[in-house]
Amino acid sequence: MVGLTTPPQQTESWIVVGGCGFLGRRIVEMLLERGETNVAVFDIRKTFDDARVQFFTGDISNAADLERAFEGRSVVVHSASPPHGLDAKVYFAVNVDGTRNVIQSCKNLGIQKLVYTSSASVSFNGQSLEEADETTPYCEKHLDAYNETKALAEKMVLEANSPSFRVACLRPSAIFGPRDMQCIRTMLDVARTGKSKVQIGDNSVIFDYTYVDNLADAHIIAAEKLNDPNSGVAGQAFFITNDSPVFFWDFAKMVFDEDGAKNTLSTVLPTWFAIGLAFIVEFFVLLLSPIKKIHPTLTLFRVRIITQNKYHNIDKAKKLLGYKAKVSLGEGIKRSVKWFKEEEARIAAANKESKKQQ
Amino acid sequence: MATAALLASIGHPSEVYALLKYKFTTSDAVTKYTTRESVTAKKGTPEYTYQMCYYFLNKTSRSFARVIQELHPELAHPRLGHNRRRYDLSNDRKLPLLRTFDTIMYKKGWTFNENGPNEKDRILMVEFDVVIDQFLRLKESYQTVIADVTRRMVTVVTIADYDLYTHYVAGLVGIGLTGLFSVSGLEDASLTKDEYLQNRMGLFLQKVNIMKDYLEDLNEGRQFWPEEVWSKYVWENQGLDALAKPENLNDALACLNELCVNAMELAPDCLEYMSKLKEPSVIHFCAIPQVMAIASIALFFNNSVVFTKGGLKIRRGLAVKLIYEGTTFEGVKNVFKRYALEIAKQNSKRVGTNPKDESFMPMSIACSKVIRWINAHDKKMGIVPKSSGEQVFEYLIVAVNFVLLALIVQHFYNAYNSLN
Known part of the structure; x- marks a missing residue:
């Protein structure tokens, strides 16, 4: 299992x-897998149970809640963030105010290490990115409130760095895996509603x-590296990816295939055609907007995003953190889709069982 | 040129053009020494040794002869001393011979008569004294490089498994050639420093050859496919020959595709090496086999003919077209880009067709690495891609805007007219 190579x-x-979220829960599980005995979770809701874990339910915007949970901890991993597509207010409350509270609580309690989950989108505002490394500046204007608040929070965390409070920020790009309700879930929904036939562009x-x-x-190795003041990790941000950029549609293709869909992406729309189509769609959406609000799948913004390169150079993480993507992209996709299938089978079986009992 | 080659390319007009151009523009003094009768110089003269060496080269490796004549005259000549092939002798006799090969190169008058009468290279060995004559006539600096590489090829034989012989040899040829390029002054001395890249150039070619020759090697009792890979696709007590059985086709293709990925992973390093070359003839010399190799991967990938019939070769018309494209580094880059995208396309088309095959994502990653190398190189060189998504995007928005605007204007104009 991943994570076992470094001793606990x-x-x-x-x-x-x-720690009850998609990423946070995996961090907790992997800490337990490698034999850590002192693991706690702070979250707004409790989504699973484990006797080895101490759970704290509370609100990140309430400093008192945080300090109660942080008491006696030596390292904080902050990976709480609302999903995409919510109101801007939520992002400011959780990402900005919440992160400020996390930093302050750490300082109040003398906790010396903080690892923050930032996002690769802090330096992405729709432009093409090729081999982007950490020298790429923050966006002057952000695409949305999610990206803007992630960048604000990252800056706060990095500025708080000092010899007695060492921090690191990790910037992942397109996280996927079991329990992921954004990337893989969306793709599976697309495949199962028969929308997996159309590909835009030549897949380059x-x-x-x-x-x-x-x-x-x-996250775990970053926290460890923060123990060593000479590791050069403290006060730094790192792009984290699978270190294997790949053709955009091939990722979806494999997800579809693992799910059993055949002949996917068989209709290829040229980029220029998709742009023209999206323009016409948006034009009519705009025309109809006084009468009816429509949210089309095909938008100019989406076409633009998927017809431009977006990949990173993660040498800094490899060098300073000693990071290596231990699970390959293909293996990761297999594991993810398998999990969703098993989960669905479990739910189906449970439904059947409850019906029988009635 | 065979009419068959023209016919094979009939559906590809650019290849027909390339074939005709090749036919009417190539006039090479060196390729004329293809038969013993064509060697006209008198025995014992320097001209005789020269002609005989080209004759041997044509005899043992026709494609190599074609490539060598692309070289700058300064280099084409020394390269003749550097011939090397697998000799179908027994190992007992061959190994000691190969081990001392670097000293033999300096023994005037040395020949070898023990090859079987049917071996293609027999004539070369019987009259090897001619090659030595030519070798000793080369500049001393060239002699040193060739002898060094000859010695190292031989060292590998004694340590490594005989299976690995050709594998290592190809890398060393790359290193040896790089040495020649730089002592000739045509390329920077710094080129020789990076043996890693030089070796990868050779490996790329050799790995493609090894894939191609699966059936031929099998029939002649040779095995070059790495056991580490093929053993995953056959039962425990089976050998590499199991892959040739029709009932094992899925395993065979999965194995072949894994080897294609393994070869494709070398492509960015080959581009890196070639991007460092300056002299046009050296670029062309290096590029010809490379562009052929990447085009061959596109041909072999997931292709059952490798196991059923063998002898897969790219169309002659395509080969000639590639030779022309490989004249400049820009051309080489375009060929690599085209084939990386082509292989990626084939790759995604066959998803879900073979339950044994795990190579989809690795191949996609390997192909995207070629594109990434090119993107990074273009950025460094300040080359802006001609039609990036972004440019097309903005151009089209303007165009569509105008069309819509025109429609709206026309609509109001009509409405206005009908009011009056």
Whole structure:
């Protein structure tokens, strides 16, 4: 299993903020897998149970809640963040105010290490990115409130770095894995509603993805590296990916295939055609907007995003963190789709069982 | 040129053009020494040794002769001393011979008569004294490089498994040639420093050859496919020959595709090496086999003919077209890009057709690495891609805007007219 290669540091007392979420839960599980005995979770809701974990339910915007949970911890991993597509207010409350509270609580309690889950989108505002490394500046204007608040939070965390409070920020690009309700879930829904036939462009565009276990692993090794003041990790941000950028549509193709869909992406729309179509769609959406609000799948923004390269150079993480993506992209996709299938089978069986009992 | 080659390319007009151009523009003094009768110089003269060496080269490796004549005259000549092939002798006799080969090169008058009468290279060995004569006539610096590489090829034989012989040899040829390029002054001395890239150039070619020759090698009792790979696709007590059985086709293709990925992973390093070359004839010399190799991968990939019939070769018309494209580094880059995308396309088309095959994602990653190398190189050189998505995007928005605007204007104009 990933994470077992580094020996556990049982002297460490871990708390994972957002530990009930998709990524946070994997970090917790992997800490347990490698034999950590002192692991706690702080989250707004409790989504699973484990006797080895101490759970704290509370609100990240309430400093008192945080301090109660942080008491006696030696390292904080902050990976709480709302999903895409919510109101801007939510992002400011959780990502900006919440992160400020996390930093302050750490300082109040004398906790010396913080690893923050940032996002690769802090330096992405729709432009093409090729081999982008950490010298790429933050966007002056962000695409949306999610990206803007992630960047604000990252800057706050990095500025708080000092010899007695060492921090690191990780910037993943397109996280996927079991329990992922955005990337894989969306693709499976697309495949199962028969929308997996159309491909836009000639599939020469290259994208970066990150399997959740690799990212969880990166958090754990980053926290360890913060122990060593000479590691050069403190006060730094790192792009984290699977280190294997790949053709955009091939990722989806494999997800579809693992799910059993055949002849996917068989209709190829040229980029210019898709742009023209999206333009016409948006034109009519705009025309109809006084009468009816429509949210089309095909938008100019989406076409633009998927017809441009977006991949990173993660040499800094490899060099300073010693990071290596242990689970390959293909293996990650297999594991993810398998999990969803098994989960669905479990749910189906449970439904059947409850019907029988009635 | 065979009419068959023209017919094979009939559906590909650019290849027909290339074939005709090749036919009417190539006039090479060196390729004329293809038969013993064509060697006209008197025995014992320098001209005789020269002609005989080209004759041997044509005899043992026709394609190599074609490539060598692309070289700058300064280099084409020394390269003749550097011939090398697998000799179908027993190992007992061959190994000691090969081990001392670097000293033999300096023994005037040395010949070897023990090859079987049917071996293609027999004539070369019987009259090897001619090659030595030519070798000793080369500049001393060239002699040193050739002898060094000859010695190292031989060292590998004694340590490594005989299976690996050709595998290592190809890499060393790359290293040896690089040495020649730089002592000739045609390329920077710095080129020789990076043996890693030089070796990868050779490996790329050799790995493609090894894939191609699966059946031929099998029939002649040779095995060059790495056991580490093929053993995954056959039962425990089976050998590499199991892959040739029709009932094992899925395993065979999965194995072949894994080898294609393995070869394709070398492509970015080959581009890196060739991007460092300056002299046009050296670029062309290096590029010809490379562009053929990547085109061959596109041909072999997931292709059952490798196991059923063998002898897969790219169309002659395509080969000639590639030779022309490989004249400049820009051309080589375009060929690599085209084939990386072509292989990626084939790759995604066959998804879900073979349950044994795990190579989809690795191949996609390998092909995207070629594109990434090219993107990075273009950026470094300040080359802006001609039609990036972004440019097309903005151009089209403007165009569509105008069309819509025109429609709206026309609509209001009509409405206005009908009001009056």
